Every structure is written in structure tokens, then in C-alpha cells.
Amino acid sequence: MFDIVIIGAGMAGAVLAERFAAHGKKVLVIERRQHVAGNCYDELDDNGILIHKYGPHLFHTDDAQIWEYLSRFTDWHVYHHRVKAFIDGKPVPIPFNLNTLQEVLPRSLANKLEDALLENYEYGKKISILELKQSSNKDLQFLADFVYEKIFLHYTEKQWGLTPDKISGAVTARVPVLIGRDDRYFYDRFQAVPKRGYNVLVKNLIDHKNIKLLLNTDFHDVMELRGEKIYLFRRKFKGRLIYTGQLDELFDKKFGKLPYRSVDMKFETIATEKFQSAPVVNYPNNYDFTRITEFKQIHPAATPCTTILREYPQEYVMGRNEPYYPIFTEDAVAMYKKYADELANFQNITAVGRLAEYRYYDIDDVVRRALDVFNDLND
Ligand SMILES: Cc1cc2nc3c(=O)[nH]c(=O)nc-3n(C[C@H](O)[C@H](O)[C@H](O)COP(=O)(O)OP(=O)(O)OC[C@H]3O[C@@H](n4cnc5c(N)ncnc54)[C@H](O)[C@@H]3O)c2cc1C
Structure with missing residues (x-):
């Protein structure tokens, strides 16, 4: 009855459902939560304020094709994101830039550092604190240490539950300082949030006569993998399964739990x-x-x-809270590879999205990935 079954009604699942339905395929979408939109889900709270249930989601992209594609399903509220960090008792703009410098340090020192930055680097450029640290200028080395300590180190410790010695140098190396005064968090060409929210955007994506949605339904309630075959409602399913959930769950965690x-x-x-x-x-x-x-x-x-x-x-404890960020230890990457190899035995299963591919995707990345997967499968 269905040509395509999609597990998960997040952004990846919804874009693929829309694409296949628009090309005449019958699509079943199975979602275990009681709502669509995955982690982008938003709703009006009791006071009429649109809140993002799984953390703030700001849409930004340089990809005009993605902007145009999503614009078919939503109007936008143009929104350029700004973030401050509470440093030494007051909120100052981040990523660290020339305005931040003037707000956190005494004027004479800030001016001296600003002159040194402008003498050594091109205006408007982003440089890493590693680059500053490697400079022969003692003041710039001081600035690198200041940004590392005040903005990056303790935040990262809290975010990942790590001690400083476990924080990878590669990540530290990327902490940026902007030689400029643009306080925006992103510099992409298109920046906005859906005017009526992501939930409405996703509902619009899957509002098609060829798409059937089952909410409150886990993959394991209706599907089973036996041998290298897929069963849907106990019958052999010969169509394509698109899976956007955790890959370790698909295979009952047989190689262990992805962290x-x-x-x-x-x-x-x-x-x-x-x-x-x-x-x-x-x-x-x-x-x-x-x-x-x-x-x-x-x-x-x-x-x-x-x-x-x-x-x-x-x-993260399964069943108690949500798996938000993959922890990319060497063991985890090796474990994911085992699951990906297992998946390769199934010709008609495709893994798409942040959980199934065990990686961090922004919204535009996941839409791009879904569109590319559709184009490959539809060839
Ligand atoms: C805290 C946080 C903030 C973020 N902020 C931004 C931001 O500002 N800007 C940005 O561009 N991106 C942001 N992102 C990234 C964004 O959330 C993702 O790019 C996007 O949600 C990925 O969509 P997805 O469909 O791959 O995954 P998901 O949104 O996780 O959707 C997967 C869906 O599959 C369902 N599912 C899983 N397993 C099963 C199963 N066994 N049976 C049935 N259903 C199942 C899940 O319930 C879920 O609804 C943020 C992410 C996080 C964690």
C-alpha cells in the first residue's frame, strides 16, 4: 500500500515525505512523539508566546535553493540572531568582537588591543584564539587567554561535563574573535524564523493527500527487521524505508549505546x-x-x-531525556561505523538526519541532505 515509510517527522523526514508525495509516491510517516517537527517543534504557551520546546532554533543559510524551497511552506519573520555572554557581572556581545573588547576591559587597555588587532589583521575577518596565541605580540596573547578563560573554557566544561584537560585543542583552536563591530551571531545571507513557527512549517510540508501520518507510534510498534527483510504491520515491506531515528535503536543496541x-x-x-x-x-x-x-x-x-x-x-539517559548532542569520542565513532556497516546489508533502508547519521546538522544542512537523498533515490 505504501511505497515509502519514513520513521520520524522531524525536518529530515518531513522534507523527504513532501518530495516523494509530490512525485506521486504513497508515503507513511511514523513519529513516536505526539507532535511533528522533531526538535524544531514550537508552540504557543499559555501567554501567547511562541516557545521552542527543545531549545532555541534560528534558521540561517547561504543556500538560496533551500531558502526558496522552504519559503513555499512558510512566510518568514526576518530575524538576525544576537547573543551576549555574562562576563564579570554584565552581558557583552559574542562572538567576541571589538565592541566586546571595549565593554570588558579598561579603555586604555581595550584601545591598545584594538590597535594591535587592526594593525595585524584585516577588518571584518574572524581569527581563532589559537592564531592570537601564536602571535609574537604579548598583548594579543593576553587577549587569547582572556577569551579562552572567560567565554569558552567553563561554558564547554558545563556543556559537555568535561574537565579542562579533556577539552580538545582542536575545538579551542576554532574559538573566534571578530575584527569588527558586527554583533550578529550568524553572517548568512538568509536569516529568519518561520512566521507561525516550525510546527506549522512542518505541518504544511506534510499536508498532502499521498502522506499518512501516525503520531505516538514507535518504529518497533509497527515494523520489524528480520534477517535482511523489513516487515510492516507483519507483512513483508518491499518499498523504501527512510529512517531518521537513532541507528543504535534500529538494531536494538547490539553494538552498544551511542553516547x-x-x-x-x-x-x-x-x-x-x-x-x-x-x-x-x-x-x-x-x-x-x-x-x-x-x-x-x-x-x-x-x-x-x-x-x-x-x-x-x-x-543522556534513554527514556528520561532527549539525545541532543552526539559525543564524538573515538569509541563512539567506531561504534557508529559498525551500525552503518550493518545498515549496508539492507538495500532498501536509507539513514538520514542528525540521529541516524550521528552528526550535528543545522536545519539548512538537514534540508539540503534530505533534498540530495531524494534526488539520488529518485534517479
Ligand atoms: C538544543 C539545540 C538547538 C539547536 N538550534 C539550532 C539552530 O538555532 N539553528 C539550526 O539551524 N539548527 C539548530 N539545531 C539543529 C536542529 O535541531 C536539527 O538540524 C534538526 O532538528 C534535525 O532534524 P532531524 O529530522 O534530523 O532530527 P529530529 O528533529 O530529531 O527528528 C527526528 C524525529 O524522529 C523521531 N523518532 C526517532 N526515533 C523514532 C522511532 N523509533 N520511531 C518513531 N519516531 C522516531 C523523533 O521523535 C523525532 O521527531 C539545534 C539542535 C539542538 C539540539
């Missing part, structure tokens, strides 16, 4: 019109949470109160 980091998302409504000076404020030092998001600053709402989200990173 993830999770986050406890704590929402709070506060009786004030505006809570903080930027949509997101990071708390690298002190406190147990990593950041606070104020949703009204992303989706404007005329309300006398405001809703904020504090994020507390924590260990």
Missing part, C-alpha cells in the same frame, strides 16, 4: 515585559545553566509578561 549529551529545559514565565538585553544570554561562568533564551525577542508578542528558558546540560 549523547542531553539538556534539561526549564521554562519560566516572568511578570515583566522584558527580561534581558539580548534574545540569548550565555552564562559561561558560575551558575549551573549554560544560557537563557527569551522567546519574545525572537517571536515578538504584545504581552505584559515574558517566557524564558534556562538550559541545564546533563547526561
